[in-house]
Amino acid sequence: MEMFAFSEAAGVEDAIRAGAESGTAQQGARVRFVAGGTTLLDLMKLDVERPLAVVDINGLPLDTVTKLTDGRLKIGALVRNSDLAYHPDVRSNYAVLSQALLSGASAQLRNMATTGGNLLQRTRCMYFRNRALPCNKREPGSGCSAIEGENRSLAILGTSAHCIATNPSDMNVALTALGAVIQIEGTAGKREVPIEAFFFEPGDTPERENVLDPGDLVTSVTLPPPPQNCSQVYLKLRDRASYEFALASAAIVASVDNGTFSYIRVALGGVASKPWRSLEAEEQLYDQPVDEASFRRAADAALAGARPQSRNGFKIELAKRCIVHALGVATAS
Numbered sequence: 053m054e055m056f057a058f059s060e061a062a063g064v065e066d067a068i069r070a071g072a073e074s075g076t077a078q079q080g081a082r083v084r085f086v087a088g089g090t091t092l093l094d095l096m097k098l099d100v101e102r103p104l105a106v107v108d109i110n111g112l113p114l115d116t117v118t119k120l121t122d123g124r125l126k127i128g129a130l131v132r133n134s135d136l137a138y139h140p141d142v143r144s145n146y147a148v149l150s151q152a153l154l155s156g157a158s159a160q161l162r163n164m165a166t167t168g169g170n171l172l173q174r175t176r177c178m179y180f181r182n183r184a185l186p187c188n189k190r191e192p193g194s195g196c197s198a199i200e201g202e203n204r205s206l207a208i209l210g211t212s213a214h215c216i217a218t219n220p221s222d223m224n225v226a227l228t229a230l231g232a233v234i235q236i237e238g239t240a241g242k243r244e245v246p247i248e249a250f251f252f253e254p255g256d257t258p259e260r261e262n263v264l265d266p267g268d269l270v271t272s273v274t275l276p277p278p279p280q281n282c283s284q285v286y287l288k289l290r291d292r293a294s295y296e297f298a299l300a301s302a303a304i305v306a307s308v309d310n311g312t313f314s315y316i317r318v319a320l321g322g323v324a325s326k327p328w329r330s331l332e333a334e335e336q337l338y339d340q341p342v343d344e345a346s347f348r349r350a351a352d353a354a355l356a357g358a359r360p361q362s363r364n365g366f367k368i369e370l371a372k373r374c375i376v377h378a379l380g381v382a383t384a385s
């Protein structure tokens with residue numbers, strides 16, 4: 053591990069000023085905020101993250117969940133994953149988020165991990181975490197070891213010839229199904245970005261994963277009020293029952309009126325370069341009967357654009373079954 057300077061931010065402005073003291077865009081930045089540290093410290097020990105300075109943001113007043121007067125729920129960036137999963141409002145109105153959070157990592161990790169850190173966790177691609185092997189995301193232009201290598205756990209949607217890494221977060225999939233909006237503060241002021249526009253597909257710049265610029269601090273995430281009478285499900289399929297990342301997952305938010313879908317959002321995890329909203333699946337479901345044939349048509353549409361690699365073709369059928377099963381659970385009366 054390289055030597056780095058450490059400081060504790062005294063306030064949001066102080067954090068932004070310290071964070072902006074780096075050169076390029078977010079993923080190349082040499083100043084890093086640390087929240088729970090469960091991603092950042094691992095990657096620093098592996099020499100994958102090599103910040104010149106680490107700014108501790110744990111003292112900032114961003115650790116509350118607040119119901120806003122317009123009905124939205126505001127989640128501070130420092131709210132711990134455990135606290136969020138068990139928050140009464142989240143359990144009763146955003147069950148898909150609670151389920152997704154509790155399906156991730158372990159109790160100890162969830163006690164440390166924060167909303168902002170989970171949102172920004174890096175890929176688990178083994179080549180990204182191994183400095184001995186080429187990786188375009190870690191070292192732009194060096195090549196992608198996964199395309200001709202071990203790619204069983206990697207993405208089949210939203211990939212490029214330069215990177216096929218998955219976004220590993222369960223929380224992000226639920227936030228996508230719920231239509232979350234990310235609040236950011238930086239040297240240019242405050243802005244809000246819907247989660248669907250927050251993450252980039254890799255294209256030919258896989259090192260640039262999201263809209264953040266140096267110094268940009270995620271301050272909160274807001275959720276719109278849930279649709280009336282909706283049911284919500286997060287289903288995660290993985291190699292073992294706990295402490296494992298998704299091979300495929302589906303987050304469903306659905307309302308049914310008179311036997312047909314009146315509201316539906318479908319998001320996928322474990323199969324794509326970013327948390328993946330499937331508009332194709334949703335289009336197949338609107339106003340359609342709630343039955344297995346509709347679910348299967350939606351699943352086929354969701355995976356129609358999949359581009360499997362040498363070892364992850366099984367994910368196409370796995371993801372389809374994940375969607376079909378999750379829709380079945382969400383609509384079971």
Ligand SMILES: Cc1cc2nc3c(=O)[nH]c(=O)nc-3n(C[C@H](O)[C@H](O)[C@H](O)COP(=O)(O)OP(=O)(O)OC[C@H]3O[C@@H](n4cnc5c(N)ncnc54)[C@H](O)[C@@H]3O)c2cc1C
Binds near residue numbers: 088093167220
């Ligand atoms: C063994 C293990 C198993 C895991 N299993 C799962 C799993 O099954 N599912 C899953 O979803 N996750 C899993 N995780 C990942 C875990 O959820 C993340 O490590 C955690 O959510 C990161 O949160 P943190 O607060 O610790 O982030 P940190 O490590 O503190 O930060 C992560 C990144 O976000 C940046 N950052 C943090 N907060 C902000 C902010 N407010 N504004 C701007 N930048 C910020 C940091 O600079 C850093 O780059 C696992 C992790 C481990 C170690």
Ligand code: SF4
Binds near residue numbers: 187189197206216
């Ligand atoms: S898939 Fe992406 S993260 Fe993995 S080796 Fe290729 S470029 Fe690196």
